Amino acid sequence: MSEDTLRFHHDKHHKAYVDKTNTLAKNAGLEGRPLEDVVREARKRGDAGLFNNAAQAWNHAFFWQCMTPDKSRPSGALAQAIDQAFGGLDDLKKAFVNEGVAHFGSGWVWLAAEGEALKVLSTHDADDLLIQQGLTPLLVCDLWEHAYYLDHKNDRKGFLEAWFDALPNWEFAGWQLAAAQGRGEPWRHPAPQAAGPDLKTARAG
């Protein structure tokens, strides 16, 4: 992922969702509430404008957590769960890339935990897993064209393959899986850097 893509994606696209969410949440009387609450409340009220922007703000913040410049592989319980669900990392990659390629239009492709099981699924536009019961996201990749068009043009498959090979933060995915299985809490907006070591300790315990 080039610097240009990252900068435009984060500083323009993501920022626009955040700015609109702040305005619309204020108008809706939800100012200062956790972003997860805003997303769920907007969906409940049928407020599509607020939902779309708030969910996109959350999805992008989560997406940044799902990437690391330090290339890694899944380990421990996560590696076992991947083997069990998909037969191995290569087969998970195939499932993840195929799901993303087959997805019509904009959206997101997810690796998620449902109880003990892992699954790959995609959601349309701004839809996320906060509005689906029983699913904890482990990883997500952005399928909107703004995520890959500068680097890969119309080659969504090439983008997804390159992304899967280089960028997933498997350590983060492992924490999310632990949380899904009742050990620790899943990631919540905003980014956990400040609370990172504590969260890690809690999760390890």
Ligand code: FE2
């Ligand atoms: Fe995006």
